[in-house]
Structures are given as structure tokens and as C-alpha cells.
Amino acid sequence: MALPLELMFVIDLLALFGIFAIISLSLNLEFGYAGIPNFGKLLAVAGGAFFIGAVPGRILAYLFGVINGLDYVKDNARIMTALAKILASNPLLSVVLLVLSLILAAVVGALLGFIASYPAIRLREDYLAITLLAMAEILRTIGYNYEGLIGGTLGIAVPDPFRWVGGELRYPLATAVIMIVTVIIFLYVERLSKSPIGRVLRAMRDDEVSAEAFGKDVVKLRMKTLMVGSAIAAVGGALYAFLAGSVTALGYNRVTHTFWPWVMVIIGGTANNIGVMLGAALFVTMRKLIIFYKSLLQPFLPFDVVWLEYLFLGLVLIIVLIYRPEGIIPEKPSRTLPPKRLQEIMKRVES
């Protein structure tokens, strides 16, 4: 059974949308609600992906005795073939692998968020931004150069938890899982931002000193936010690793995993989760179209089209910042009570 091309296009779009929506939602939590400029979003995303490349496969290989004195990185292909057979015949194991890996990736992400922000968490936000950016560059450097982690520049294959459905349906299943996780995370950050915690974060963002005067521990709040945000982003990175079936250090860079989420958040609407989802959807669709029409444009240009895209994104971001800083869907005041109750109170006040 072969899936039609149009359907594959849509599925591919949805998968990418899901992953970038997860990353942008995490950035929105950090920047939109809490006002933390996380210029090292790459850190958590790559952290999650590198974790998936380095750990679950090794554990499985030891559990099933596949390792047999082989080197996990050098003999990766052989180990993966053996693991693929085991996973293909065992859906339950695949599901356990997926769920456990995602949970552990989130833990790793939270830990990275904690470590990376620790030196500068008490200082002004620009120091924090610089530290996070530097930390992300370091993780990338380690990923490139330390081959024992994820095979350096060559990359490494990851055990495939979607193989048991077989062939054509693998990609749609992976996409469905990504969509489910995206919805869960959306509901989570939406609830979080409407909860008292969300209001405290906004109070901190708008005026740190008054938040502190009301007894809010700004440092602790920031740290918690960064940990939760990094955990979410790490899940995004982990899902991407599972979707792609492999992890290469080259695939994780500052442009894709820090700059693009910033564009999505700011264009969509800072501190508005629906806006951010819209931003991610617009962005991913635009990119798909650009890739689609790239071959048409390429013969007329003496350079790679991809740079034109960066140029365009940079310009769009600056124009939005200057002319519509609130994004497509602006932030809305959160209601502390259901609308019905509010109307009742309004009536009471008026009468």
C-alpha cells in the first residue's frame, strides 16, 4: 500500500510543525510569560536529541545482549539491525522505549537548563542570555568532537520505536505520536499560563522589583521556568531524533533551533500560545514552500537559495519587532474566573 504524494506532503508538514510548535511553546513559556531571553534554545533541543542518540540504544543493546563486545558507535549499523529486529516484533517494548525515552529526555533537558542557567540566574537577563548562548555552543562543540557520544560529525542511528507498524505506516505513526505530544504540551503550557503560576511569571516579567516586593522569589521562579522550558524543548528534540531515525551533530545549530523558534514566537504572538502555534504553522508551511520552489529559483541565482531565506527571516523579524511587536495574535488578559461568573459579578456590581 503506497500513500499518495499529497498525503505524504501533509504528514511531513504536520510532523515538522509539531516539533517546532513544541520548541516554540517552550520558548514562549520562557520568553513570552517569564521574560527570560533564552538564546540557547539549541542547548535543550540538542540535549534531548543527543540523549536519544546516546542512551536508549545502548541500554537496549546491553539488555538484549546485542552488544557482544561490539563498539556502540563504530559498529552502530550492526547493532541497529539487530535491535530493529527485536523492536519490530515487539510493539509493547517499542511503546515502553518511546515513553521512557521521552520522559528521560525531559529530565536531561531540565538538568541542562539548570546547569546552563546557574551561573547567571541571579544577574540581569542579558548576562543570562549570553551564558545560555555560550552553553549551547559548548554542547554543540562536544557533539561534533566527542565521537563516543553520538558519533561526532558522522552521526548515529537511533532505535526505531515505530518500526512494528511496518513500512509505509511508520512515518504517519511517528507523526501521530508527535501530534499527540504537541497537543498534550499545548494544553499543559496553556493551563500553566492561566494558572496562578502563569500570572506570577507575567508579574515578574513586567516588573521584577514589585514581584519581589510581593514576596515572590524571582530567582527560583526563573530557574523553574527555564527547567520546565528546557524539559519541553528536550522532548521536542527527542521526538525529532526518533522521527529522523538518526542524530547528527551537524543537524543541530543556532539558526534552526534557536533563531527559528524566536521568529515563530515573535511573529505568532509573544505570550499567546495559540499565536505561537500559528507562528510555527506559518513558518513551517513557508519553509516547505520555499524548499518546494527552490529548484525553480536556483538556476537564476549565483548563490545558494538558503541564504535568501535567512535574509528574509531576519528582515521579517525586524519589521515585526518595529511595526507589530505584539505579533499576529496579541497577548490576552487571563481570566481568573469563568466568563459566566464574571458576568454574574458584573450584574451584581451594576445593580
Add this chain to the structure above:
Amino acid sequence: MIPPLLWDAVVFSCLLTMLSTGLTLTYMTTKVPNFAHGTFATIGAYITLTIVSLFKLTPYLSIIPSFFIGGLIALALYFLVLKPLLARGASYLVLMIATIAYDMILFSGINIYADYLNRAFKVRTRLFILKSYDLRLFGQPGLAIVAPIAAGVMVLSLYLLLNKTRFGIGMRAAIENPSLAGVVGINVNLMYAFSWFVSGALAGVAGSFIPLWLMSNPDMGARLIVSIFAASIVGGLTSIYGAFIGGILTGMAEILGTGYLSLTLGTWVAPYRPIIPLAILVVTLMLAPQGLASLNWGALFRRVSARGSAA
């Protein structure tokens, strides 16, 4: 003879001081942490490449165009992006993001230019090094002499400008209290614009030297920016002399540290070089977040010497 590692350290520290001084200058005037600063230097590097490979001239001629183009690019950032944002009352978070967006524009511009140069003139534009085009001065590579001179000239002229001229004193007033400076008739906007021009120009000149010593690539700004910020934060981000000292310390530590570690632990250490400026950054932020300038050196010295005499 002076060992080559020390030359490496001297050249890199001098280039880093020129970069960190510029970054600190704009931070002092407009309070914007400029994330595009590393890419200003990359532009200088590509100007040198153009001068050397297209016009077949000596690489040092690129100082002049790099100075002006670097300055104008920084000025464009200030006038086209930051000023409209400041006029809207944007927070410095927004300004920071805008510099990243500008960085992305410059980055793509450099890549487009590199692709074009490569296809039209068959010039190697990625991972290139122009060490063989450098002059020899007193039996040494030219840059080993020129870089310290350039850094010295920079700090001396900034000192003279800020302390001995009316314009410079006005500039210091504009940094310390913009509204008061405005009241007494100092053109604060001009001062800010000037600081952006100088910052970009210094970065352009520093960048124009880089290919004579180091492997250059369009993305080298992203690697440099960590060292630049580390150097500026060590210097405290509040004084250009602090930035100068910070640049020398960070540059020396980065090169000598990597060099000695690869001698003792093996050459596998070399790629992890960016960890050193990060470590410096982390230690500074945790122990003296206001930089070296904020430390009370007199008290520290007295305490240490008192302890010494007691023991």
C-alpha cells in the same frame, strides 16, 4: 626566540581587545548587548579576502575599507533597527533580539557574497586562510607586529579622544547621564551614533586581520561572539579599559590554555577550545559579576599581604 604559541596568544588577544572594546563601548552608550558584533568582524575578513584575491593587493590595505564598511554597517544597525525600536520604548530584551535578527541578515549577506565570489572568480571562500600573503617584518609574520600596534593605537586614541577632547568629554557625559548631557547642549544622539560607528569600525579592522592568522569561515562570528562577550564581561562592560584588559586576559587564557592542555593531555583537547572563554565567563559571573573593574583591589591586596605577614 619567542615560541609560536606565544605569538598566537599575543595576536589573538590583541584582536579580541579590539572586539571587546567596541562591544563595551556600545553597551555603555546605548545599553544594547550586540549579538551581531562577531559578524561585523567576519565582514572585515571577507574584505581582506577580496583585496587579496581579487585586486592582488597587500592584505593590510583592507584596514581602510574594513574600518569604514564595518562602521557603516554598525551605524545602519543603530539607525535602521535600534533607533526606531528605542523610539517605541522597546525593552532591551527586544533590542537584543533585534541584534540577533540583524546578525542573521549579515550572516546571509556574507554567505551570498562568499558563494558569488566562489562561483564568479573561483576563489576559495570557505575555510580559507591567507597566512601566506602576510608580510615579513623583522623576521616575524607581519601581523605579530601589526596587531599589537593596532590594539595600542586603538586604546591610545580612545584615551586621547575621551579625555583630551571636547567631543570625548561630551561623550562621557552622554554615557553617564544622557538627559543631563542633553540639557547642557550635548548632542546625545550624535554621541551614540559615533559610538556605534567606532564599535563597528574597530570590529571591521580586527576582522580584516583574522584571515592572516586563523582559518576563516562565514560562521566564525558565532564562535567569536562567545569570546568577545567573555572578554567584555571580565572587563565589566562599564569601562573601555576594562574591556581592553579583559580582552588580553581572555585571549591569553584561551590560546595558552588550549596550547598547554594539548601538550599535556594530547591534541584531542584542541577542538574544545571554546570551553575556555565559557569557563572564564562562568567564573567571572559567579565571583565578580561586575567584572574585574568592580573588585576592590586595594582591600584584596591588603588582606592578602596581612595574611602573608601573619603567617
